[in-house]
Each structure stands twice: as C-alpha cells, then as structure tokens.
Amino acid sequence: MFQIRPFDAPLGAEVIDIDLGKPLAAADYERMINAFHDHSLLVFRDQDITPEQHIAFSKRLGELQVHIQSTYHLPGYPEIYSISNVVDENGKPIGLADAGKVWHTDLSYVTQPSRCSLLHALEVPHDDSGKPLGDTLFASTIRAYEALPDATKRRLVGLKAMHSYMHIFDKITAMKRVGAANLVPLTEEQKKKVPDVMHPVVITHPYTRKKILFVNEGITVSIAGLPQAEGAALLQELVDHAHKPEFVYRHSWRAGDLLMWDNFSTQHLAMHDYALPRRRRMRRTTVQGSTPVYDPLPT
Numbered sequence: 057m058f059q060i061r062p063f064d065a066p067l068g069a070e071v072i073d074i075d076l077g078k079p080l081a082a083a084d085y086e087r088m089i090n091a092f093h094d095h096s097l098l099v100f101r102d103q104d105i106t107p108e109q110h111i112a113f114s115k116r117l118g119e120l121q122v123h124i125q126s127t128y129h130l131p132g133y134p135e136i137y138s139i140s141n142v143v144d145e146n147g148k149p150i151g152l153a154d155a156g157k158v159w160h161t162d163l164s165y166v167t168q169p170s171r172c173s174l175l176h177a178l179e180v181p182h183d184d185s186g187k188p189l190g191d192t193l194f195a196s197t198i199r200a201y202e203a204l205p206d207a208t209k210r211r212l213v214g215l216k217a218m219h220s221y222m223h224i225f226d227k228i229t230a231m232k233r234v235g236a237a238n239l240v241p242l243t244e245e246q247k248k249k250v251p252d253v254m255h256p257v258v259i260t261h262p263y264t265r266k267k268i269l270f271v272n273e274g275i276t277v278s279i280a281g282l283p284q285a286e287g288a289a290l291l292q293e294l295v296d297h298a299h300k301p302e303f304v305y306r307h308s309w310r311a312g313d314l315l316m317w318d319n320f321s322t323q324h325l326a327m328h329d330y331a332l333p334r335r336r337r338m339r340r341t342t343v344q345g346s347t348p349v350y351d352p353l354p355t
C-alpha cells in the first residue's frame with residue numbers, strides 16, 4: 057500500500073513505496089489518479105524501469121503523443137522523447153539538450169494538448185559539492201488564476217490566444233545559455249503538422265473543473281480580438297504573473313525519479329545551469345488530453 061506525502065509547496069506530492077514497473081491494481085490506480093488531480097504533480101523516487109515499462113504505465117493514462125522533433129525519439133521507441141546533453145562516440149546528441157529553457161506547457165501548440173508528461177531521470181548532473189544541477193520548476197496555473205485581480209478575471213472571459221510550436225522553437229534557438237543548443241529545424245512537412253492553434257485564455261480543468269490560466273511564455277504568441285498593443289501588454293502581464301514564486305515548486309532531481317505532471321494545471325521551466333562533462337539524461341512520454349474548453353460548472 058503506497059503512501060502519498062504532499063509537499064509543503066503550491067503543488068506536488070511524493071508517492072512512496074510504489075514500483076511503476078509492476079501493473080497497478082485498479083483501486084491503486086484510482087488512488088494514484090485522485091492524488092494526481094489533487095496535487096498536479098507526483099514524484100516517484102527510485103524507479104528502475106525499462107522504456108517498455110515507462111510506456112506501459114503512461115498508456116494507462118491515455119494515448120501517447122509522438123514529439124515533432126523526431127531526431128530525439130529514443131531509438132526504437134517513438135513514444136519516448138530523449139532529453140539529454142550527452143553526445144555519442146561520434147559526437148551526435150542522444151537527446152534534445154534545449155528542453156524547457158523557457159516557461160511552457162508541453163504541447164500547448166496542438167489542438168489536443170497533453171494531459172500529462174512523465175519524465176524519468178537516468179542521469180542527473182551535480183556540482184563539485186554534490187548538489188544536484190538541472191532542477192525543474194513547476195508553477196500552478198490554478199493558483200495563478202485564483203490570484204488574478206477580479207477585474208482581470210472578468211476581462212479574460214471569452215478571450216482566446218494563439219499557441220505556436222515555431223514560437224518556442226525560435227525563442228530557444230535565439231537563446232545563448234550554458235550547455236548545448238541542438239534543436240533541429242523542422243522540414244516543411246513537419247511544419248504542416250504543427251499549425252498554430254487557438255485556445256481559451258482561461259480553461260476549465262477536464263477532471264477537477266478548476267479554472268486555469270492557460271497561457272505560457274514559450275508557446276503563446278498573442279491574444280485575439282484586442283487591439284495589438286493592448287493584447288500584447290495583457291499577454292505579457294499574464295505570462296509574467298503565471299510563474300510568480302508563490303505558485304512554484306522547484307524539483308531537485310535524483311537519478312531514478314519519475315515525475316508525472318499535469319500540463320493543464322501546471323507550466324514548467326528547466327534550469328540550464330550545467331554543461332558537459334556533467335551529464336543529464338532523461339526520457340519523457342506525453343499523454344494526449346482533451347481540447348481545452350472554458351466550461352465551468354454552474355454555481
């Protein structure tokens with residue numbers, strides 16, 4: 057019987073005494089999912105699982121999404137996206153080194169964004185004193201919505217925003233930070249697969265019905281239906297608000313951690329504060345969610 061220990065933070069809980077390599081009984085799965093919806097992020101420590109087991113556990117949550125950066129699919133496993141600064145013996149990157157350099161929500165640029173992502177750490181960089189590097193920050197988009205002034209909440213009703221893969225691609229490519237830069241330009245055919253999409257600025261969580269501020273710095277380009285300058289100022293205000301420190305949990309990784317986060321009720325940012333020879337190697341699956349809608353329960 058596993059334990060659920062909530063963090064003293066705006067989101068997140070650790071699940072203790074669970075082996076994700078073994079199938080979960082229906083009642084345990086139910087308890088895990090309820091905790092997931094309550095806390096938006098679950099941390100499973102010491103998971104020694106194969107790609108097959110990672111995929112099998114992820115598939116219980118829904119259909120898996122295949123990332124457009126196909127160069128970094130784990131060989132033989134298109135559902136697993138390899139995130140790493142490591143290069144092979146020929147100097148070829150084994151994964152995307154640039155992941156998450158700006159605040160974002162995974163796959164908010166598709167019509168059915170991710171319900172959740174599951175990221176498994178195989179190698180974690182450390183500084184000379186043994187302190188882990190390459191933390192990941194998660195902000196609660198529920199807390200962010202709740203903290204907005206009432207006048208702003210009223211202003212957001214009915215507004216939609218445009219989300220674009222090319223927007224985050226260009227932002228990350230333009231950044232010069234510590235570590236490798238290895239995003240691969242998309243072919244024309246790949247670009248056609250990720251057209252810009254519109255989502256409501258405020259959405260209702262598909263399971264908890266809580267209201268969510270669904271814009272992010274990396275992927276959201278513009279707010280529709282407002283004069284250009286007004287829309288741009290509002291978007292900037294919202295994306296800056298969304299990751300204020302009071303909404304954030306910061307995860308320090310250990311090898312063997314598997315993090316499962318809700319892409320509706322959180323957004324995240326990776327700290328790129330390490331470089332080779334300090335190695336970081338992670339594997340991610342992404343579970344498809346529903347089309348975001350604003351559909352609150354009648355009050």
Ligand code: OGA
Pocket residue numbers: 139155156162173175190191192324325326327338340
């Ligand atoms: C991701 C991501 C952040 C990290 O896997 O979606 O943004 O810390 N990664 O690797």
Ligand code: MN
Pocket residue numbers: 155156160161162324
């Ligand atoms: Mn991400």
